[in-house]
Amino acid sequence: MPDVEVLLAEVVAGGTLRLFVDHPDGVSLALCEQVTRALEDLREQYALEVSSPGRDRPLVKPDHFRRFLGRRARVRTREARDGHKSFTGELVGADDREVTIAAETGVVAIPYTEIHRSNLVEE
Template structure:
């Protein structure tokens, strides 16, 4: 279903100059929530989120049958933005990141350091005393550390 949300959103995102950072359907306190995080060069505004939510809500109602009642939430990814696509790991090279892997690498699953980029599917992070090379496919979650 999330792939269908991505596909439906793409033309609208492009027309508004926005980027879909992450879409997720979650259950919180018995409520289903479709969360969409958007960004754009220079940062996303509240008006951007409101405009997208209004137009995308109509598209969802027409084209995707999400079973049951749900809420649509559209927002900024925040300062600690998630890194989801391979391009994110290139775009934010030089920033401090937190990465959690699916399985331990050298006995560790959590890494924090300077993102050096991605080459041939390997994400490179400069740690205190060494550089870690983590396969993009082994990353469970990653986000910027700006706080």
């Protein structure tokens, strides 16, 4: 679907496929219904949940991190960095290679290739 971006797709307990979608005009119930109908084939294999990203919005692309500079986020890495795999703090920088976060342990630059999962957190 034009302009619909899938931010996160995951299979959760019980064979449910959960999709978080975004759209430049926002995510409405009608948009979620359209996406659900467009994924008819997947509905034969999975129970399907389609929703907006909400307050804990996943951050997937460099543009997502740039869009939310100054906001609090949690970034989880694939491997431990200085004994930590999770960093929560203010997003202070984002370029095409890495995101920089001011976490409790200090300011850390994390290459996107090392990120397992990331999302905004409540202020």
